[in-house]
Amino acid sequence: MLHEEVVGRIRAILLDGEIPPGARIPERELCERLEISRTPLREALKVLAAEGLVQLLPHRGSRAAKLTDKDMRDLFEVCQGLEALAGELACERISDAEIDTIAAAHADMVQHYRERDLIQYYRGNRAIHEAIVNAAGNPVLAGLYASVTARIRRARYVTPMTPQRWALAVKEHEAILNALQRRDGVGLAHILRAHLRHKREEVLQAGFAETEGNDVTLSIA
Amino acid sequence: MLHEEVVGRIRAILLDGEIPPGARIPERELCERLEISRTPLREALKVLAAEGLVQLLPHRGSRAAKLTDKDMRDLFEVCQGLEALAGELACERISDAEIDTIAAAHADMVQHYRERDLIQYYRGNRAIHEAIVNAAGNPVLAGLYASVTARIRRARYVTPMTPQRWALAVKEHEAILNALQRRDGVGLAHILRAHLRHKREEVLQAGFAETEGNDVTLSIA
DNA sequence: TTTTGCATTTTTGAATGCAAAATTTGCGAT
DNA sequence: ATCGCAAATTTTGCATTCAAAAATGCAAAA
Numbered sequence: 001m002l003h004e005e006v007v008g009r010i011r012a013i014l015l016d017g018e019i020p021p022g023a024r025i026p027e028r029e030l031c032e033r034l035e036i037s038r039t040p041l042r043e044a045l046k047v048l049a050a051e052g053l054v055q056l057l058p059h060r061g062s063r064a065a066k067l068t069d070k071d072m073r074d075l076f077e078v079c080q081g082l083e084a085l086a087g088e089l090a091c092e093r094i095s096d097a098e099i100d101t102i103a104a105a106h107a108d109m110v111q112h113y114r115e116r117d118l119i120q121y122y123r124g125n126r127a128i129h130e131a132i133v134n135a136a137g138n139p140v141l142a143g144l145y146a147s148v149t150a151r152i153r154r155a156r157y158v159t160p161m162t163p164q165r166w167a168l169a170v171k172e173h174e175a176i177l178n179a180l181q182r183r184d185g186v187g188l189a190h191i192l193r194a195h196l197r198h199k200r201e202e203v204l205q206a207g208f209a210e211t212e213g214n215d216v217t218l219s220i221a
Numbered sequence: 222m223l224h225e226e227v228v229g230r231i232r233a234i235l236l237d238g239e240i241p242p243g244a245r246i247p248e249r250e251l252c253e254r255l256e257i258s259r260t261p262l263r264e265a266l267k268v269l270a271a272e273g274l275v276q277l278l279p280h281r282g283s284r285a286a287k288l289t290d291k292d293m294r295d296l297f298e299v300c301q302g303l304e305a306l307a308g309e310l311a312c313e314r315i316s317d318a319e320i321d322t323i324a325a326a327h328a329d330m331v332q333h334y335r336e337r338d339l340i341q342y343y344r345g346n347r348a349i350h351e352a353i354v355n356a357a358g359n360p361v362l363a364g365l366y367a368s369v370t371a372r373i374r375r376a377r378y379v380t381p382m383t384p385q386r387w388a389l390a391v392k393e394h395e396a397i398l399n400a401l402q403r404r405d406g407v408g409l410a411h412i413l414r415a416h417l418r419h420k421r422e423e424v425l426q427a428g429f430a431e432t433e434g435n436d437v438t439l440s441i442a
Numbered sequence: 443t444t445t446t447g448c449a450t451t452t453t454t455g456a457a458t459g460c461a462a463a464a465t466t467t468g469c470g471a472t
Numbered sequence: 473a474t475c476g477c478a479a480a481t482t483t484t485g486c487a488t489t490c491a492a493a494a495a496t497g498c499a500a501a502a
Binding site for chain 2: 455456457458462463464465
Binding site: 002003039042043044046047049050051052056058071074075077078081082084085088089138139140141143144148189193 | 223224263264265267268270271277296299303305309310360361362364365369410
């Protein structure tokens, strides 16, 4: 059993929400479940604490990180700041093939939007942003982005998604793709940063969103 | 002996360059030196690996992270992207008192520039950027910034600092302070992002810079 | 009935021990 | 003398063990 595997498995448990935010992480229990001893488990918890997914309290054990509204706003700000940076860098380095891939993903996402399939739309959205971040060709940036988005996803935070906002998000994505295709880094950064400012006040907690019915929500637009 | 203390002490050892980049980190030796057993040491190394300061090789121990030129470029890019984001956010939130503090630090830095005291100039520079990051009021951002700047500092990378570049850097700092005082977030972001683009190709390795004589260097302008 | 003090239990943090893997060392053959 | 291979040593990774701190439960007193 490798470290990375242990870290990955615990991360998955946290991201799945199996251990809810703020809940204690019982070492012994997890040890039995993963069939490892406490030593590698504790090493993994330290790593996850450094990532911000776990909170360590001296002599009081570890808890799944509980994020306040403020924490979430901070994470969203940084997330979108990183996306803006990635977009600008990507414009300088992205290959035609990568643009084509993103364009295809975008078309796919728009199709899901037309079908009002939020889950699939969400997946496409995420895929596009990850593709842009990868196209930036900066592993440091990609690493920070992965860490920040993991924390956001884990919290199951969502932004309220009215039909108007959804339509706007699609339009903004159009503009993003356009700027990418024109390799207009400054313009793209502008779009993404404006997007950031627009969304600044919209982030709020909606708890564990059940994406059923008409209460449409989306976590990263 | 708390974990944090162990992590901090090893981090200091790495930042001091006492263990040079790429060198092996002998567990036993460090254990004796810090007077702890291998368990907490290994936990600390895992944390530092997550921070990017240490590189873990399965069954082959840990090494002080060796950064390539590419790694450094990536780190600088992200560092400046974070500074730009911090500047924009700071404009919305910074207090008059904080601006005054930064203005004072700026004046201080300019004075060191006039005296051509690079070391002190460098300190002031760093203080200003850290103040801006703090003024952004975003601990997530501050944490990522600290991690990235730590990695950069540890590598002892520097950018070549000609008299012209130094003068330009001072001018840019004037502009930054100005935008801050006007609380012009968009303008500030523009300045900082332009700064980023200007510096894009300038980053190069100068090894462990001895800041003596006229070979003026500076790591973060 | 509620609260406070103490003893027990549980859990965390760290040290040690043990097995596996890698590195080094030594010996023999070419 | 050098190369190759195998044994010995070192080092890593994990499990177990031990000590200390915190949580829990119980009883006694207000």
